[in-house]
Amino acid sequence: MTVTEPAGLRERKKQRTREAISNAAIDLFFEHGFDQVSIAQIAEAAEVSRRTLFSYFPTKESLVVHRFADHETESARVVRGRPDGQTPLQALRQHFLDGLGRRDPITGLNDGPEVLALYRMIFATSGLRARMLEFNQTAAQALAEALVETAGVRAAQARAAAAAIVAVLSTLAQDNHAAVAAGKSADEVHAQARSEAEEAFALLADGFGGLGAR
Template identity: 65%
Template sequence: MSLRERKKQRTHEAISNAAIALFTDRGFDRVSITEIAEAAEVSRRTLFAYFHTKEDLVIHRFSDHETEAGDVVRTRPEGQSPLAALRAHFLDGLRRRDPITGLNDVPEVLALYRMIFDTPSLTARILQFNEGAERALARALTGTKGFPPRIARLAAAQIVAVQWTLARDNHEMIAEGMSAEDAYPAAVAAAELGFSLLENGLPAGSGKAPQS
C-alpha cells in the first residue's frame, strides 16, 4: 500500500479500536460519537468519513464475511457442488475457531457478540448484513447448474439463515460457560445436521399437531 493508504488504514483501526473499547466498557447506547472521536483523536467529520453510522463501528468487524459465501461458491473446486463447498468451509471455520462461526471463547469476541444481541439497533444492523450476504450468495449461485435466479435467491436465504443460526447457537453454548474446545463436537454435529437439512429437505412429519 502507499503511504496514504497505510495512514487511512491506521486511522480506520484507531477509530474502530477506540469505539469497541468504549462500547465494551460502558455499553453501546451510553457512548456518544463525540466521545469516540475524542478517544481516537479525530474529528466527528473524520469519524463519519470512515463509518457512516454508529452501528457500523461494530458491524464492520464482520464486513469481510459479507461476500464470503459467494466467494466460496465461485472459487470451489471443479466438480464440487455449491452446498458441499459451503459445508466444508463452515466446518473448517469451526476447526479454526473463526469468530464468524460463533465458536470462539476469546473474551473480546464474546463481548462483541453479547453487545450485538443485547442492543436492538445492532441486531437490526446484523440482519441487514445477512441480507447483503444473501444477495452476494444468490449472485454467485445464479447461473450454476440447477440454480436459476429464483431458486438461487431462495437457496441463498436458507443457507445464510442456517449459518447464522448455527453461529448464534455456538455463541450461546460458550456464553453459558463452555469452552470452544468442549463445544466443538456439538457445533460440528449441529452443522452437519443443518447442511443435511439444506441438502435433503425438511422431514415430512406426520401432519398431526403435537399433543399437549
C-alpha cells in the same frame, strides 16, 4: 514541490486510521455500553474529527459490524472459488466446518473474551441486531448472485437457496455462541457444533444439494 504519497502507503494509513477509530469505539462500548457512548466521545478518544469518523463509518452501528465486514460476502466468494466438481453447498459446508476447526469468530465457536463481549453487545442492542439483519440480507443477495453467475441456478431458486443457507449459518453461529457464553470452552463445544452443522447441511442438501452440480 508537492510530494505525493504512494497509493499503497495512503491505503495503509487509511487502514490504520480505520482500525484506530473502531478500536477506540469498541473499548468505549465495552466500558460504558453501546447506547451510552456518543459519536463525539468516540471521535475524541480516537483523536479525529466527527467528519473524519463519518468518512470511515457512516453510522454508529457500522463501528461494530466493521469487525465482521470481511464475512459479509464470504459465502459468495466460497461459491465462486470452489473447485470443479464441487457443488456450492458442498463448498459452503466444508468452509463452515473448517471455520469451526479454526475457531473463526463468525461461526460463534470462539471463547476469546473480546469475541464473547462483542457478541453479547450485539445481541443486547436493538440497533446492532437490526444491522446484523441487514448484514445477512447483503450476504444472501451476494450468495444468490454467485449461484446464478457460477452455477447456472435460476434467479428465483438462487434467492430461495441463499436465504435458507444464510439463515442456517446465522443460526448455527448463534447456537455456538450461546454454548460458549454459558461457560463451556470452544474446545468442549466443538464436537457438538460440528455435529449440528452436519445435520443442518444435510437438511439443506435435501432441498438444495443438487444446485450447481456439474
